[in-house]
Amino acid sequence: EVQLVESGGGLVQPGGSPRLSCAASGFTFSSYDMHWVRQATGKGLEWVSAIGTAGDTYYPGSVKGRFTISRENAKNSLYLQMNSLRAGDTAVYYCARGRGSGWYFDYWGQGTLVTVSS
Amino acid sequence: QSALTQPASVSGSPGQSITISCTGTSGDVGSYNFVSWYQQHPGTAPKLMIYEANKRPSGISNRFSGSKSGNTASLTISGLQAEDEADYYCCSYTGRNTGVFGGGTKLTVL
Numbered sequence: 001e002v003q004l005v006e007s008g009g010g011l012v013q014p015g016g017s018p019r020l021s022c023a024a025s026g027f028t029f030s031s032y033d034m035h036w037v038r039q040a041t042g043k044g045l046e047w048v049s050a051i052g053t054a055g056d057t058y059y060p061g062s063v064k065g066r067f068t069i070s071r072e073n074a075k076n077s078l079y080l081q082m083n084s085l086r087a088g089d090t091a092v093y094y095c096a097r098g099r100g101s102g103w104y105f106d107y108w109g110q111g112t113l114v115t116v117s118s
Numbered sequence: 119q120s121a122l123t124q125p126a127s128v129s130g131s132p133g134q135s136i137t138i139s140c141t142g143t144s145g146d147v148g149s150y151n152f153v154s155w156y157q158q159h160p161g162t163a164p165k166l167m168i169y170e171a172n173k174r175p176s177g178i179s180n181r182f183s184g185s186k187s188g189n190t191a192s193l194t195i196s197g198l199q200a201e202d203e204a205d206y207y208c209c210s211y212t213g214r215n216t217g218v219f220g221g222g223t224k225l226t227v228l
Contacts (some may be wrong), residue, residue, distance in 0.1 A: 103211035104154035
């Protein structure tokens, strides 16, 4: 059974730099693209970052230069290093397994809430 | 990259059919068949319902179908059931391994 479990969320001060983790199981982690998607409370989904099987990374303009996605295949783990956080980054952050051939997300974690507030 | 445009809400009675539209541009929906749809019930993670515009993952009811024409993709749910009440999001590939979601549509089953 595919499982994705995020951790690392919590209350963060503006300007803070938390790192989120996603523990994957039930599939060959190294063979899949992985993504982070976020959702502010009561708002829609926003794609945040992607990492390919070769470690290539991609970001939308809203987080480029502040967020860094990485993976550690030996530990079946995905990470999101977030820097210079601001109130607008407050959201539930989901990790999702990508299907590169069609660019869609077939499995999602339960999410971890990051609240940016002083 | 601007979010894809979806109606904020749609509604229908049990047994009826509804369609949710997702309008993008020639740079996203219009250029790729890589449109996917997700269902999200309150407090839960999104669930994949349609991928590559019109394909259903294993285990998804054939009451759900997708289509695309030009810059607009659509999700149709036939034979509406109470459990279909949820938020629905479209997503399109925008090139260079990047993508964009729609703003979401709240489906109410009357």
